[in-house]
Amino acid sequence: MVQIFHPGADTVARVVLASIGAAPVLAMGLAYTLWRSPYVTAQDVTREQPVPFSHEHHVGGLGIDCRYCHTSVEKAAFAGIPPTETCMSCHSQEWTNAPMLAPVRQSLAEGRPLHWNRVHNLPAYVYFNHSVHVAKGVGCSTCHGEVQTMKLMRQAAPLTMGWCLDCHRDPAPNLRPHEAVFDMTWKPPADQAAIGARFIEERHIKSPERLSECSICHR
Amino acid sequence: MSAPLLAEFATPEALVRAMRLAQADGHRALDAFTPFPVPDLTDAFAPSRNPVRPIMAMAGFGAAAAMYALQWYSSVIAYPLNSGGRPLHSWPVFLLVPFEFGVLAAAIAGLVAMFWACGLPRLHHPLFAIPQFERASQDRFLLLVAAKDADATALRESLERAGALLVAEMHA
């Protein structure tokens, strides 16, 4: 009888056996990494837009309040995307001939809406309500990040369910005084824990168990 | 030191007899290769500490405990939810999955332990080079003996007397 395999085959066999054992663990790890990655969450992905609207310029530079454009953020689930006439209320006087703004002028002239690419896109079965979050003192920048520094809008947070739950289970670090909700540069003070606990009390914010129930967001 | 001798027998009884004789002469029986387990031989060559069953037990109980802990953690700590008014820590029904998982873990761990203790996989082995070795898995019973002194002739004769059909030298 002659040797069927050369000596190196032993190593190959060990590697094969080890990888059979490792494969499920690796697959799970890979899937998890992928699910958390921007490829899936779209976190930090900048979207091209028909008009390169700069929040950096309008918010950071000019200091326009969020609510000037996102008018329904305090009243409705949807924060609101400004109609063309909101843009033109200033741009009928400023930068009236800028080629960059041609689509905006065209939209108003022809009565055709602008088609923006959605940046924050929650699945249809998630019912997020801006007005409640604002009323309870969750500031814009908590979820949307430092919008005043963004040339083009991007999604600052992963917007995964786990990310939502992090705050629903422990809202205290993210609760602000009402006047600071639209402050894009708000930083939690040193005694935020105590302040947050007080806000939870004052604003009748529900218990973590209740806030992490399915029906809070899904119907 | 001469190379160990590999003697081929037709029956396990002949092999055991020859092994006893050789051992009585002071030779060292290194191993035996048979198509099926022979109790005398497995007793003689069994590893002093067989790790398979202790490892299976440890893996089984460990995995079961870990699974129970996972169930408890996930339904009491990580995401407590009211399912039909059942207690969060519904221990009686939490016993089933740990059992299943423990058995699985014991089986996998036992397999790994057995391979490890057997030194498998070992696709390339000097024995495979010896022509008659291929019948050790079929109808022949092989005994590997190291002679006590440099000259193996005495041992060879002793083995042949004991009924060895063929005696060959094994070179590593």
Added chain:
Amino acid sequence: MSPLIPPSRREALRLLGAGITLAAGGCSRPVEEIVPYVRAPEQLLPGVPARYATALSLSGWARGVHAIAVDGRPIKIEGNPLHPGSLGATDLFAEAAILDLYDPDRSRTVTERVNGIASWDMFERALSGPFATVQRVRGRGLHLVTGRITSPTLARQIEGLLRALPEATWHVHEPVNDGNAEHGAELAFGRPLRALPRLDRAEVILCVGADPLGPGPDQIRLSRAFIDRRRDPARFGRLYVAEAALTPTGVKADARRAVHPLDQPAILAVIANALGAGLAPPDLSDEARRFALAAADDLKAQEGRALVLAGPALAPEWHALAHWINARLRAPVDFIAPPDRIEGRMPATLADLAGALDRGSVTCLAILGSDPVATAPADLDLGARIERARFSVHAGLHGDETAGKTHWHLPLTHELESWSDLRATDGTASLVQPLLRPLYDGRSLHEILPLFAGRPATAGHTLVRETWKDQGGADFEGWWRRCLHDGLIEGTAAPILDPGEPRLPALPTLRRGEGFAVELRPDPCLWDGRFANNAWLQECPKPISKQVWGNALALSRNEAGRRGLEAGDVVQTAVGGRSVEVPVVIESGVAEGVGVLTLGYGRERAGAIGNGIGADGYKLATQAEPRLLTNVALTKTGRTETILRTQNYVEIEGETKTLFRQIDLAALSEAEPKGIGADQPSLLAPWTGDKDGHAWAMVIDTDACIGCNACVVACQSENNVPVVGPEEIARGRMMHWLRVDIYDEGSPEAPRAGFQPVPCMHCEHAPCEPVCPVAASIHDGEGLNLQVYNRCVGTRFCEANCPYKVRRFNFFGYADGQPYANLGAESVKAQRNPNVTVRARGVMEKCTYCIQRIATERQAAERDGRPMGEVVTACQSACPTRAIRFGDLAEPGSPIAELRKDPRHYALMEELNTRPRTTYLANLRSPNPALKEDHA
């Protein structure tokens, strides 16, 4: 990702990522667009429902409604509490109107029969010739056909047209009308009067073939009055019903007899004789006579609070007799001038039109908003006769059977797309306002009518305002806005008249039924057939038989047995040389010698949903016998058809009695409330209270339920519940979150039945929850049993383990482009409630207690920092009799907690220890002690 990577590379990476994640879990979504307004409408919050008051018509009569619109799309109809025809509730037709609006089969353009698609301009040019001809002869040869006209503006326009063209003829055709009642009132009082029975004041009521609680334009008003009175045990009274087949009224009856329609007049005669009419003693079976005499005693004893109602199939003389009886009984009936008449104008009939067509004197025929070819009595043969008109045009929502016979077809706007006005049955006028611009190139009747009067086209808005311009005094705009806001015009109810003493009319001789008779009834789901293309209504189970997607000839068990027929056997039903083939269904409580068939089926041009479903009863009707056919021959064809039903008609036997608690009124004082089983021993911890301080619960009063299905369709509309279609129903599948069960503890000959709406029980110890492997069925802190669609993997263990069987599974993608969801037409998607997830294939769904309404109210309360206000579920808001109550058990002194202490209270299957949150009040019955057989 770094902006340094060039876009193409970025795109490639993104696609790669998308590809991988699609493989991994399909969770990556394509980039969506977000499209804002160019100019934002004032006071419109995106995604927030807004309510507008308007009115919807049924056979011309208005029911005031609130239409709810989100982002400019009407998505739901609710009742208007101020309106006398709605009282805050709806009926199934009003609820389903929203689907009609978005029906993709609606006609979209003007069409010409030969050349197809045309335009309004082309039509106007085509009309100019024939119109000039009739104009020259003062309108001779111009024939208008409409349905019942209650719109003051339309009446004004028609009046104007007839004044301008005095020789023109106006025909009114309403397939389901109360012509016999109108004639009866005229016979009795000598002038046209409309009777409005006051069921809130009448305590002893005898219905002879009448179904006041059944479907119809007045159902809400009548059933609300009836049930509200019965809620007071002292005024419970007694309802006697003699009818050919079981109706909702018959189900509510305390004493009911199945009586052949030809014998029904004899019941009236017995009553009249008991009141001294001195008629020839009618020929009547002993049982029916005993019933009539017992009713007569009861009626006489309650003079002033007793009422007799005659059915629409009875000849006018018998209606007149009923008026005579009611006058003797001093019955609570209000009389008003018929609100659907134009003063001094008596519309012609379809028979007149047929005559004119035969004479060849019809130059220009305009059929506006009516479908006489499908719904006229068959012996008129209008389909063939219309061809004799020189120029004919049809205006309608659909290119229906009539449209197929006329030269031109004009698309009408839906009532939710147009300005108009309508009157309720009591004369109250409402403004009809559009919620959205017409989806297609349609116009309203108001805008079309001027074309036939030689007037310039005018916007409907202007025409309606013109009608009311004298109202409101100085501040017309303020008045107008108030009327629009309220949904009705104050002070327009018709004044109540004193009708005078009725005459005892000359009565026809009573015919005893020799041959087999068939009674034709409006369908409880399709009405006269106008809703045939509405998938919600096609799939709505009929109150008694629970049949869907078709109609059938209802026979009694004995009758079918005698004829060797079984349920599902298709019989040829022939009368006077005409016949239809229709399957037989065996129903409890049908009289011997009669079959009952509902109208509105067998449509040929209703649309993709309604075409070819069921058998067309109009094909049997004649001018002489529009509703009751005699000497009908039934021949077995040998074919069978499956009768499609969503659930069983439950004949109570043994322990099933506990499922439907019934109490005799006399025993009510001894009755004890039954709990939800919380006193039973359990290993599980008791409910420890709700974390949020709310504990939602529902109590359904089975005694108040009239089985009208308004809740079923309301739920469907509110919750995006898809239809499944007849094939799926045949496989035993359905989607309604709420079903109305019928329980009968009587016998097939003498049913004693009751209705029980069954939504999800929201059990505190829900059996569906612990069996779900992925926690898709789970409880929340307010006591709701949740179904998280996006978590559901579809094991269906929850439904297997649900003792109430209230969960519904998407075996296919019912909401997504199935044939009966109109293949996912864009217009149908517009109806969807954006606050409710549209469920995918393979997930379980069920009643959520309208969680979106709870959440909306909770979020509004949270936002405004106030306690939660009242939450009204869709079924509750629709219910005409307020049988469904919903509320918060945790709220101190809440009505819902009080109802749980009502002696009639009970829970379904409380022995299973599920601790349901939906509970019931028992059905009540007050049998006449003189009629022993009515006692259990």
Added chain:
Amino acid sequence: MSGTAQPHRWIDRERLGYAEICAAVADPIQKRGPGRAWAIAFLGALPFVLATLAAIGAVLTLGIGLSGVNTTVVWGFSIANYVWWIGIGNAGTLISSMLLLTRQHWRASINRFAEAMTLFAAAIAGIFPIIHLGRPLYAYWLAPYPNTMDLWPQWRSALVWDFWAILSYLLFSLIFWFTGLLPDLATMRDRAETRIGRRFYGALALGWRGSARHWALYESFHKAMAALAVPLVCSVHSIVGLDFAASLMPGWQESIFPPYFVVGAMYSGFAMVVVLAITIRWGLNLQALITPAHFDAMAKVMLFASIVMTFSYATEWFMGWYGGDHADRSVIAYFFTGDYRWLYYSLLFCNCLVPQALWFARVRLNLWALALIAVVINLGMWLERILIVWNTLSHGHAVSLWRTYHVSFYDVVILIAPLGLFAFGFLVLARIFPIVSIHEVSQIAHDEGAAAAGVPKGGVA
């Protein structure tokens, strides 16, 4: 030892030498071609394999609506098939482990294919719970794994227990089967005549040398596995029973279900082993290794199981009546008088009546009769499973929604086609791996003193 070969129950006298045993098992695979019967069977099974794949493809693309399940009877053929197949599988493990532990040496000839049967049956069974889901692609949500939703399985559900039971059982069976096969793979390696054959079996044998040390470790592991297998099998089928028993439905909520399911599994499994044994014995000419005595023993087990099943049914009726609960009584009455009564009577005929013929030795030793009875038992056991699903769901608590199941074409395909898949797997397996355990048969040949002594006749085969 002298060569007086004694008559032996479990191995035919003609084939007692080790070389003959090896040859009898290995040569049909390595020396002889597949043969006509095999080719015909293979081609016959192929359409069933394709039909199975087509049915799975169809249900994944079109939805579970293809099945006859409806709003009331939400479970159907998939569940019954699942229980049936897992029952078949369980007997395989029971045979090889329980009989090993109780030193029933006759198992040596049948345990290998009983284990293979387990493997295929469990794998086929595992398909059904997945394809019966509304959203099969999300079946992995039953597993605990790290995810961005922070969600976990709902551990109280019998379906999660089931997930773990099937997973454990399938992998356990694979390991058990492979361990037993390992020495035989070495035999195959050493008998292989082609280079590909040597490398193929050589790689799978992982270098097994049959050393005494190997054998010692092998035996300690194999016996430990056998000891674990018995409770595992019982737990797996008990959990299958709990899928029904852990509910609120009349006719399901019965504490007898777990043991009754285990016995039922053994019953149908043994019947399947009998069918396979008869087929393999004939197909591979293994009359020497699978003897009438084997069939006699298995028939007695089936007879015993049949009696236990009959008592289980009777207990079910009695408890339903004695418990006095209306819904329970109503369901029991529905068994006998309801829409499926003829199927129920057939079930009783197949499972309780027909096997009584096995009291007679003549029947036990007549392979045709035995095969027929085994098939009848398998049919009866399938009927039992589908009726457990149908009777309770069709006739539950909600009277207004009582309705029957509508069998669809898809249902018929997924009932029948997997039998072909099973046969296909077996046919392929029988051409690759020894279908009878060479080393164990050799060992009993030796142990029972039946091995022919002296120099064997053939030398190297």
